[in-house]
Amino acid sequence: MSDDQWTILRLLQWTTEFFQKRGSDSARLDAEVLLAHARSCSRIELYTAFEQEPSEEQRAAFRELVRRRGEGTPVAQLVGFKEFYSLRFRVNEHTLIPRPETEHLVIEALDCAKAMTDLDHPLRMVDVGTGTGAIAISFAVHQPAAEITAIDISQPALEIAQWNAETHSVADRIRFLHGDLMASLDPQETFDIICSNPPYVSESEFAELEPTVRQHEPKSALVSGPKGTEIIQRLLAESCSRLNPGGRLIIELSPMIADAVAELVGEFDELGELRFIKDLAGHKRIVSVARL
Template sequence: MSTLKSDALITVGEILQDAENRLREAGINTPRLDAEVLLAEAMNTTRTRLMADVDREVTAVQSMAFEAMMARREQREPVAYLLDRKEFWSLDFTVTPDVLIPRPDTECLIEHFLTLVKRDGVEAPRILDVGTGSGILAIVAARECPTATITAMELSGRALDVARHNASAHNVSAQIQFVQADFHREFWEGAPFDYILSNPPYIDYETYETLAPEIREYEPKQALLAGHDGMDAYRKIIPLSAMLLRPGGSLVLEFGDDQGPEVNRLVAENGGFEGIERASDYTGAERVLSARRRAVRG
């Protein structure tokens, strides 16, 4: 609860200091940043402009809007859900509690995929995005590869609604076919593909219980959990990708901390792939694996 008097003249600087203290007490690691982002939203301005005028008065309407968001943030609801959006690849994406919040780490997957496309010289790639969620992989792939045709598959109908909205907002709906389905043997629509991309669930049960409240209590559980060892999704995606990719086509997967060797093992033991590569994210941690579908030999 704010310690500021409701009938007092409140400035940007004063309300931010009070909010920072409250968020720190709530256990939030970035209290000042979060306070600035939420106040800028309430005042319909940018953080830069906000901080350039800390003596500016906060109106009663703005203060009420800010307080409503603050109350939710103190309960550890993610900022992205409070704003209904998150930036990824320098683009704004609508996000709701039906989809995971995009992480900067996943940009590594896109970068690696684009490197493969350029290296392979595929002029009109056919792409499958497994578990599209908010649609970030499919949409960025469509924008970066205007000649691509993309199938974006997702089991959750509500998540697909978010993805369709984002595709429309970024003017790539014509390139993407959205399909509500699980990834199973009967899924052949659009095959064979040149590339299969996926940032699948990869959290194990034990790790899930240690996650921050922002993740554990608000983000969709089905998009995070993947069995007792976090490998269930890979056990499904890898063998089916070996059937759905054209010879020479590539599977590109994101994985969690320290999971690279195990994902590598699953791909290698499948027997349908060659040319395994692993790439690191911006922190230097291994985050992405790619492998080519082995050519069929007569």
């Protein structure tokens, strides 16, 4: 191969090394996703085209994507989507990018739903702080009979969530509300499952986050306050009156505040049967508690 032959394989190899030097822990994946996006093809199609040379237009688009990724822009924002629970979700600068860890929350919610066999009404679930809608939409796809509400304090995030719901053909089964936690709900409204991936980063931890997160994702979706437990504490308090007896509150959290959250749960007589779900690294990532 001559020096001026930039085949797909060579582009991937060069870009992988470039991203590795900038500290990416998913350099090859990043390179593949961006090149596939520049070529308007799937990642798997790259593997059957290693010896092909992209057009100059595709190479120019790829160079710009690589430049921005090298400066710290998340891949998901560059391509406009993120895969989550085998579904594709649109993302932008107004939404938190869905993480694989949050899939454990969806699994717990679906397991709880399957166990609620004696309800005398359609199962009601609310996703508090829905962001892209990843939790609510994934739940809706797998629980077609459930009545689902998705709430977010960010109107731009809600618009992305609604777009995602329409894309996955569940928009007619999800009610979207704009508000702070559950303040926008009717006073007497209750649920069988409350899910949330709330802000749980402390202000000091935020300063230590990777620049790709700190500079590109909405701070309001990340930072809870000085302790990191402030929003979760409010959520626990509001859930006491919003959960039906036997219902479950399922919250994603940082392993660093797991013990503190367990103590907070203990302050509410209405809540019990606490269990933690660990992520693939063995860290406490999800807390699930029952309304007694």
